[in-house]
């Protein structure tokens with residue numbers, strides 16, 4: 001698999017190995033028409049709960065990738081692997097330190113063709129990921145765009161992830177970031193709990209990520225799939 005396995009993804013569901021999902025709900029998610037399942041969470045992810053969730057998703061044809069938050073959870077068998085780095089943290093372990101340690105120890109073992117670096121811009125100061133990584137999430141628009149440009153234009157990262165985990169973000173800011181990107185593929189995640197919000201995010205992001213609502217209101221989560229696809233068809237019609 002090439003590193004751009006995600007390039008056609010418009011909509012993905014993010015499932016957390018640390019949260020329970022029953023077979024019926026998992027079936028609905030995996031057969032929803034979403035482009036992929038992204039497995040990941042900011043805490044409580046272990047090798048065992050990741051294997052459990054992956055093996056259940058593997059009953060379905062939907063592509064399935066893993067977003068690593070801990071180097072000890074390198075579970076083989078996913079279609080692809082995303083390795084996050086947090087751009088707007090002052091704690092360098094979350095930007096590069098843990099990565100260097102992991103590559104020092106495991107670099108020779110990695111399936112490099114299926115690994116993609118992911119630059120996170122963490123914008124909800126009250127999120128678990130912001131607290132964990134000490135992200136400086138209260139950024140002005142020009143600061144957020146500057147971080148994005150460092151990742152995109154200076155570092156050539158393949159994926160920029162605008163992360164509002166737990167709250168719906170500023171779509172004007174997302175638009176500004178997108179319009180200043182040259183190469184990076186743009187993921188947006190955070191607070192998508194309705195078709196309307198999914199469509200708004202799809203107007204600017206290349207890939208819309210839907211997480212927590214899966215566990216809170218499954219029907220609302222499922223409605224985001226067609227909302228994203230309709231929004232993209234409308235944009236194609238306009239251009």
Ligand SMILES: CC(C)=CCC/C(C)=C/CC/C(C)=C/CC/C(C)=C/CC/C(C)=C/CC/C(C)=C/CC/C(C)=C/COP(=O)(O)OP(=O)(O)O
Nearest residue numbers: 040041042068069070071074075076084098099102128129
């Ligand atoms: C098959 C095989 C051997 C695979 C190899 C995999 C492997 C061992 C790779 C090692 C190489 C490497 C460079 C690893 C990186 C080390 C690492 C994990 C660094 C830290 C990554 C990081 C910045 C983590 C911080 C947290 C984060 C950004 C997580 C991403 C997911 C996320 C934000 C989830 C949302 O959180 P959630 O818990 O859902 O939040 P809520 O509670 O608010 O919902």
Ligand SMILES: O=P(O)(O)OC[C@@H](O)CO
Nearest residue numbers: 165166189190191211212
């Ligand atoms: O859980 P929500 O708020 O939908 O966010 C999705 C994802 O961006 C979390 O990493």
Ligand SMILES: [Mg+2]
Nearest residue numbers: 016041211212
């Ligand atoms: Mg979550």
